[in-house]
Every structure is written in C-alpha cells, then in structure tokens.
Amino acid sequence: MLSASSRSRNSTSRWTFGPRNSWLVTSQNGAKNPRPRIPPYVAIVPICAGVFIAADDQTVIVTVLPQIMLDLKVQITELDRASWTITGYLLGYVAAMPLIGRMSDVWGHRNLYVASMLMFMAGSVLAALTTDLTALVAARVFQAVGAGALVPISIAMVGDLFPSARRGVPLGIVGASAEAGGVIGPLWGGIIIRYLDWPWVFWINIPLGILVLVFLVPLVGPSPRFPAKIDYMGGVLLAVCLSTLTLGLARVDAPDELFGVYVAVALISLVFFVIRQRGIADPLLPMSMFRSRPFNAANGTHLLIGAALIIGMVTIPLMANTVLGRTPLEGGLMLMRMTAAVPIGAVLGGIAAQRLDYRVPTMLGLALIAVGFGFMSRWDLTVSDPSMTVHLALAGFGFGLLIAPVALAATNSVDVGLRGAAAALITAMRMVGMTFGLATLTAWGTGRFQDLVAGMRLPLPLPGDSAEQAAQRVTEFETQLTGAGLSLFSDFYLIAMAVSLIAIAVAAFMAWKPTAEDEAGEPGQGR
Incomplete structure (x- = not known):
C-alpha cells in the first residue's frame, strides 16, 4: 500500500488505503483507526x-472605479493614479507568489491556503x-498577496487530494x-454599485x-509537510x-529615466537571485526543477499563452469601442463571448489530460486560439453574429483547453515536495507573459498606428470649398482613419496568432512519462 509518510519527513502518523473509501490512520503506537474519507470532489x-x-476581485474594481474616484475626490485628469488600484493588485498578485508557493510546501498547503484567505479578507477590510x-x-x-497565493496553492492541493492519473478534471x-x-467580476461590481x-x-x-x-477545514485534511529552510x-x-519588471514594462510606450531604473533594478535583483539559488542548501526554486524538460516547456508555453491572452x-473591447463604434457595455459583452468559453474549455481540457498525452489538449487548444485570432484578423465593419461569436468562442475555448494539461506538466x-513552488511559478509565468504582451502591445501599437496615419491630412476647410466638398473630405478622412x-x-x-503557433512548438517538449508510483496512484491527503 502507498503511504503518505514516505513523502513527508515529519509525519507523526501514516495514511494508507482502508476498505470502502476510508483511510486507515496508523499512529506512532501502531494503532489503526478507520476514518471516513471525504470524496475529493466534495473537498x-x-x-x-x-x-x-x-479572481473576482481582480476585475470587480473596473466597474466601481468611477464611483471610487468620485467619493475619494480623484479628478478625471488623475486617472493614471486611480489605475493603480488595478496595477497594484497585479503587482501584489504576482510578486509574492513564488515565495508563498514554496512556503506552502514547507508549512502545508492547507495551512497556507487558510493564511492566504485570511490575508485576502484583512486586505478587503482595509480597502473598505x-x-x-x-x-x-x-x-x-x-489583499492581492493573499489572493494571488490561492491559485498555485489550490493547484498543489489538487495534488494532495487526487492521484496523478486523476488530477486533470479537478x-x-x-x-x-x-x-x-x-468574467463575473465586472458584472458583480455593477450589481453591487447599483444597490450599495x-x-x-x-x-x-x-x-x-x-x-x-x-x-474547507473539515473537508480538507492537513497536507503533508516537507521541512526545509525557506x-x-x-x-x-x-x-x-x-515588481520592478512589471512597473518598467508599464512605461515602455514612453521610456524615461524611471523606466531605465526599473529595468536595471529588475535585472540586478534577478542576477543576485540566481547567484543565491546556486549557493544555498535550500533554494526557493531549486535548480533541479529546471533540469526537467517538460517543466521548462510548460513554463515557456504559459509565458506565451499569457502574451496571446x-x-x-x-x-477586443478596444476595437468595439473605437473602430466598430459600439458602447463600452457592448464591448464588454463582445469580450465575454471569448471569456465565457474559457471555463468550459478548462473542464474539458482536464478530462482530456486524464486520457491523453498532455501535449494533445495543449496543442489543440493553441491551434484553436490561432484559428480564432486568424478569423478575427479578417474582421471589418460588417462583422456580426453568428460568425463573430464563433470566432471569439473558438479562441476562448482554446485558452481554457490548455489550463489543466500545462499545470499538470509543470507540477507532475x-x-x-516542490509542488507548491512549481504551481506558483507556472501561474506567475502567465502573469509575466501578460505583462510582456501588454507592454509590447502598447509600444509597438503606438508606433504602428502613427505609421498608418502618416501622410493623412486633417479635413480642414479650404478657401472656396462648398459645403458638399468639405463634407466629402471629412468622409474620406474618416474612411482612411477607420481603415488604419x-x-x-x-x-x-495576427501577432496573437503567431504567438500561439510559436507556443505549439514549445509545447511539443511537454512530454511527461509517469513513474510507477504515479501509475499506481497516490493517496489523497483529505480527511
């Protein structure tokens, strides 16, 4: 029988499979006490x-920000300051994730989940x-430091509750x-602000x-601990x-001295981090993790996925609000056609990951993303349903399809004893990819639009112009601007499509061969 204590150096009791969906808890004196097992899908x-x-709190702020600015007397000209309520959340969400992920391996995933939730709640009180x-x-x-830790710790807790062959669906x-x-965040914020x-x-x-x-506490038993110096x-x-990388990339569209300072600090701290990891007995991210090709491929794939996402x-909403002339609400609903398909793809991707090589659902998802963005690149002013919904749903379903297999490739x-750290890193890589993608989008997009409108003249009235000639010039200018x-x-x-296709090549190295222990199945750590 498999024993959880074989993987936990400080266990005081041993968990083994008992009859009829129960655990036999063997204490140090050798007595066996059957304890009913909570079904892991309930846990x-x-x-x-x-x-x-x-996750809801990441996006709920979007719809309540105007009311916050009004109540806190923040002028519309200070929108850059107000946007820090979103940027700050992103910083906290990403920055502490690797450290807390490693702490969860040492102190127990459930314990850190509880601590992170309490931290999130305390931050919520302070914000209110x-x-x-x-x-x-x-x-x-x-608040975001606690919230950001919940995702990787949850991924690690799935490993505690389910054997490796059954982790895809959860x-x-x-x-x-x-x-x-x-997805629900902005809608939830809109409902609350309407009544409260x-x-x-x-x-x-x-x-x-x-x-x-x-x-959580009664349903999820204590997680195994792997003692080490944090x-x-x-x-x-x-x-x-x-943090400094995120701050620097946020200024890449208009580089200044502060941009250079942020980038320099990011590079220096990274160099010192790598040197430190090589020189201590218990590193935060052991170099042995990076000797695994599937682990590196999964992280590289997730980086590119974040950029495409x-x-x-x-x-999508920006195009709706500008070129297509739709309202902000319509732009949000347009984006929801893509994001609503992500959870559906996530569940089906998990099912596929339990039955197929991880590369199959991952590469299929990336192919669907590429196809969806390929269709979007051909949109014009006449785009409408059902084709628009199909194109958006294809991309969203693709993004969802690869969530479970990429996480599995990294954590398995x-x-x-490094599962929490691996889950934190794979989650952070997508956030870093999103930061890189947004910075590149802003910097390159600005220059590209200037190139497209170069040579276009404002339709100012000329001497001797009739009203019809002036109106025609305005119409021609608007047509040229819309075309640009x-x-x-x-x-x-097209760039998003290219990034997705590149990610397919990276994902090809995500092959993972289960060990004999994995194939036999590991006991969960629930009650």
Whole structure:
C-alpha cells in the first residue's frame, strides 16, 4: 500500500488505503483507526470557491472605479493614479507568489491556503475602510498577496487530494473557477454599485471568505509537510524583480529615466537571485526543477499563452469601442463571448489530460486560439453574429483547453515536495507573459498606428470649398482613419496568432512519462 509518510519527513502518523473509501490512520503506537474519507470532489468545492472570490476581485474594481474616484475626490485628469488600484493588485498578485508557493510546501498547503484567505479578507477590510486613494492602493496590494497565493496553492492541493492519473478534471475545475471569477467580476461590481456603495465590493468578501474556511477545514485534511529552510531573501529578490519588471514594462510606450531604473533594478535583483539559488542548501526554486524538460516547456508555453491572452483581452473591447463604434457595455459583452468559453474549455481540457498525452489538449487548444485570432484578423465593419461569436468562442475555448494539461506538466514533473513552488511559478509565468504582451502591445501599437496615419491630412476647410466638398473630405478622412484602425487591429490579432503557433512548438517538449508510483496512484491527503 502507498503511504503518505514516505513523502513527508515529519509525519507523526501514516495514511494508507482502508476498505470502502476510508483511510486507515496508523499512529506512532501502531494503532489503526478507520476514518471516513471525504470524496475529493466534495473537498475541492471550498478550494474552488476561494479561487473564484479572489479572481473576482481582480476585475470587480473596473466597474466601481468611477464611483471610487468620485467619493475619494480623484479628478478625471488623475486617472493614471486611480489605475493603480488595478496595477497594484497585479503587482501584489504576482510578486509574492513564488515565495508563498514554496512556503506552502514547507508549512502545508492547507495551512497556507487558510493564511492566504485570511490575508485576502484583512486586505478587503482595509480597502473598505479607506478614505484615501494611496491607502486604497496599499490595501489592494496587501489583499492581492493573499489572493494571488490561492491559485498555485489550490493547484498543489489538487495534488494532495487526487492521484496523478486523476488530477486533470479537478485542475480544470480550479482553472474554470479562476476564469469564471474574472468574467463575473465586472458584472458583480455593477450589481453591487447599483444597490450599495462601493466599499461593499470589499465587505462582501468577509462573509464569503468565512464560509470558504468553515467548509474547507473539515473537508480538507492537513497536507503533508516537507521541512526545509525557506529562502526568504531569495523570495524578496524575486519579488523585487517581478515588481520592478512589471512597473518598467508599464512605461515602455514612453521610456524615461524611471523606466531605465526599473529595468536595471529588475535585472540586478534577478542576477543576485540566481547567484543565491546556486549557493544555498535550500533554494526557493531549486535548480533541479529546471533540469526537467517538460517543466521548462510548460513554463515557456504559459509565458506565451499569457502574451496571446492579454492581446485579446485588451484589443477586443478596444476595437468595439473605437473602430466598430459600439458602447463600452457592448464591448464588454463582445469580450465575454471569448471569456465565457474559457471555463468550459478548462473542464474539458482536464478530462482530456486524464486520457491523453498532455501535449494533445495543449496543442489543440493553441491551434484553436490561432484559428480564432486568424478569423478575427479578417474582421471589418460588417462583422456580426453568428460568425463573430464563433470566432471569439473558438479562441476562448482554446485558452481554457490548455489550463489543466500545462499545470499538470509543470507540477507532475517535479518532486512532490516542490509542488507548491512549481504551481506558483507556472501561474506567475502567465502573469509575466501578460505583462510582456501588454507592454509590447502598447509600444509597438503606438508606433504602428502613427505609421498608418502618416501622410493623412486633417479635413480642414479650404478657401472656396462648398459645403458638399468639405463634407466629402471629412468622409474620406474618416474612411482612411477607420481603415488604419482596422489594419492595426488586424495586425494585433495576427501577432496573437503567431504567438500561439510559436507556443505549439514549445509545447511539443511537454512530454511527461509517469513513474510507477504515479501509475499506481497516490493517496489523497483529505480527511
């Protein structure tokens, strides 16, 4: 029989399979006490609920930001300051993720999940009570550190609850929960702001978080611990690197001295981090992880996926609001045609990952993304349903299809004691990819649009022009401007398609061969 204590150096009892879906808990004195086993699919319900709530807070701020600006007396000319409520959340979400992921391996995944949820709730209270924009941004960063940890810890907890051959579907469900939370966020914020004040966007997290913890503790048993010295200094160096890289890339469209400072700090902290990882006994991210080809391929694939995803997330509603002349609501609903398909693809991708080589659903998903963006690159002013919905849903379904297999390729390729760190890194890589993608989109897009409109003259009235001639010149100018806009968005979608095709080549190295232990199945760690 398989024993969890063989993988946990400080276990005081041994968990083995008992009859009829129960555990036999063997204590140190050798006595065996049968304990009913909670079905793992029941145990992951509160785990996924927490992920959903945290993901919801990523996007809920979008619809309540105007009310926040009004109440905190932030002028419309200070929109760049207000946007830090979103940027700050992204920074907190990414920066501490690798450190907390490693901490969860050492202290136990369930324990860190509870701590992260409490931190998220504390940040929510601070955000709800604030009366100053700077304090709100600080609260959002604090809140995001807890929220960002929930996703990788949840991925690791799936490994605790399910044997490797059965992790695909639950990982798909975790991914679907995260994506669904992001989709529902703006709508949820709109509903709350219609009936209540904006602080309730944050207050509502408290009862919801309490419910998650009330169900989590009895349903999910203690996770195995893998004692090691936690490299806090390495975590700080990596957090500084990720934070300054994000801040620097946010200014890439108009590089200045601050941009150079951010990039320099990011590079220096990265160099010191690598040197430190090579020189200590218990590194934050052991170099042995990076000797696994599937692990590296999964991270490279996720980096490219993040870049392609952010192109769609930004340009689809932007195209709707500008070139297509639609309202912001219509632009949001247009984007939802893509994002709503992601959770569906995530669940089906998980099913496929349990039956097929991880590369099959991953490469199929990337191919669907490429096809979807390829169709979008041909959109013109006449685009309409059902073709528009089909194109968007194809891309969204593709993004969902590869969530579980990429996570599996990363977490199953490392030692079980590094599962939390691997899950954190694979999650952070997508966020880094999104940051790179957004920076490139902004910098290249600005220059490309200037090239497209070069030579176009404003339709100013000329002496002797009749009203009809002046109107015709305005019409010609608008037509040229619209054509330039269509060309720009077409280029964006073609770039996203190219990134997806490149990712297929990277994903080809994600082959993973299960060990004999994996094929036999590992016991879960639930109660």
